[in-house]
Amino acid sequence: MKTLGILLSTAGLAAVGAIALATPAQADELAYCPGARTISSAQVYRDNKPPGWGDVRLVKDNCSQYWAEVTMDARLPRYALTSAYLVQYGGSNNGRVLSCDSSGGTGAVQTGQRTCRTPKVRSLDTSTTFVAIAREFHNYGGGYQKISENRTARTR
Template identity: 80%
Template sequence: MKTLGILLSTAGLAGAGTIALALPAQAVEEASCPGAKPISSAQIFRDNKPPGWGDVKLMRDSCSQYWAEVVMDAKLPSYAMTSAYLVQTGGSNNGRMLSCDSSGGTGAVVAGQRTCRTPKVKSRDTSTTFTAVAREFRNFGSGWDKISENRTARTR
């Protein structure tokens, strides 16, 4: 019985070690590229009128990675959805737009949530600029209608 206990506890430790070593690529990336900070931001207004309901931010880290992030002031109700979009201008990907729902993003903000971010785009091309855009939608049963949009200044 003692041998069985030692065997099970050793197996448990081995499993824990495996879990600890299996870090998501995003966590490794964030650890190696610290210093994420907003370089431009704007408030989100419903129907383009104050008060603000959240913020859209253009973010950059120390590895020259850019992304858009939206942070709502309160959790969204069941009839609402919000997403951030990263718009790239200039360079080889001129006109590219990525959303929170794009591969590598965190998914749009839906009921009970407050934040999302787009995939990160690495760019050291000085001719490339970025803008973060936020769009808010509502659906009372007849489909999604856009009720607000705002954007940050275009910047590098």
Template identity: 80%
Template sequence: MKTLGILLSTAGLAGAGAIALAQPAQAVELANCTGARSISSAQIYRDHKPPGWGDVRLMRDDCSQYWAEVTMDSTVPAHALTSGYLVQYGGSNNGRSLSCDDQNTAVTPGKRTCRTPKVRSLDTSTTFVAIAREFHDYGGGYEQISENRTARTR
């Protein structure tokens, strides 16, 4: 009887393991996504005037995940920061905005890049735009001094 109890409990654990393994399959699929590419980009200008000092890109991979990525030409100076934003239009999340700040990765002094969280969208009516905003602290807190964006696209 004790052996039957051990067999049944082991079978139960094995069954639970099979269920647990089945659920992360989508996570594994998303983690293995390849083909990350820029689908729209724009130069970042201070006060909307050349010369450019970085780029903001709307990125997509083969699993239909989208994100915004900011890359500065050089590190951000003291008392400044730049953040990237991904804005979604259409679908059930119309108007949703994610930023590099959501991952505590804004471009701060000494850094050059940041990336927003990824959004998976299979809805072909949904479009996205990537935005870069530069802020500077002149002593009274951070104030936005410029904004640049990519074209709105899918």
């Protein structure tokens, strides 16, 4: 009887170990998913006028994860701040807006930096669409004020 108890407890531990191993493997699959490609992009204009000072991109990978990225042409000066926003339309998260500062994002572009990314959103719902938005803010002593905004086309 003691042998049966040891055998069952060992089998139980093995099953728990197998379940524990499956979960990180699935997480790793989503953490590293090849095939990221830009599906829509737009230039970022300072004060809403050309020339462009950077690009905002809506990106998708092979695991159906979407995110927004902004990349400025030059490092930001001390009075500037830029962020990308991912807007989701349709599905259970209709109207959800995530920024580079949202949990899982890389943080807004600040002094001396050039790029940031929003958290990745997985969507298998074919009716869901996304838009990437870039906003630039300047602070000359009175707090940050939005000076420009541009967006990509709404797409899947």
